[in-house]
Amino acid sequence: MTHPPHDGQTASSPAELREQVEQTRAELGETVEALAAKTDVKTRAREKATEVKEQATVKAGELAEQTGAKAGELKAKAADLVHQAQDKLPDPIKDKAAHAAGQARTAAAQAGQLWEEKAPEPVRRTTSQGARLARDNRKLLLATAGVAVVMWLTCRRRKG
Numbered sequence: 001m002t003h004p005p006h007d008g009q010t011a012s013s014p015a016e017l018r019e020q021v022e023q024t025r026a027e028l029g030e031t032v033e034a035l036a037a038k039t040d041v042k043t044r045a046r047e048k049a050t051e052v053k054e055q056a057t058v059k060a061g062e063l064a065e066q067t068g069a070k071a072g073e074l075k076a077k078a079a080d081l082v083h084q085a086q087d088k089l090p091d092p093i094k095d096k097a098a099h100a101a102g103q104a105r106t107a108a109a110q111a112g113q114l115w116e117e118k119a120p121e122p123v124r125r126t127t128s129q130g131a132r133l134a135r136d137n138r139k140l141l142l143a144t145a146g147v148a149v150v151m152w153l154t155c156r157r158r159k160g
Contacts, residue, residue: 056154060147067146 037043086094116124134141 056147056150060143060150063150064143064146 089097119127
């Protein structure tokens, strides 16, 4: 232990020896810190959880973006198909469909009016607040749903 290793340098002066000792101490300190960090399971778990959370957030954002793009494409395609179908319909059927749609709007308006008249005030107020919150936080609701889907798919993939 008091002899230097055969392939190591030997100090020619006490100052060099002190410098080598300080360098060895610094390296040993770094090694001890690295080993301590590896054995700190709680911190490593927290770091891993943060990393996974960030990855899930990024993936959810990507999925939300892809879903939005795909939804836009599908909506445009559906509108195109509806127009094509409408163009092929005979006029009497178009008239009946327009009449039925008008009746449906009237029925919906009557149902809304009935709701206003018959539902207790606290229920109407709570329902109105819930609808307003959902409208105001639409992006957050969609992002949360996206994260939930990603988490569900991840758990499902791990089980399978």
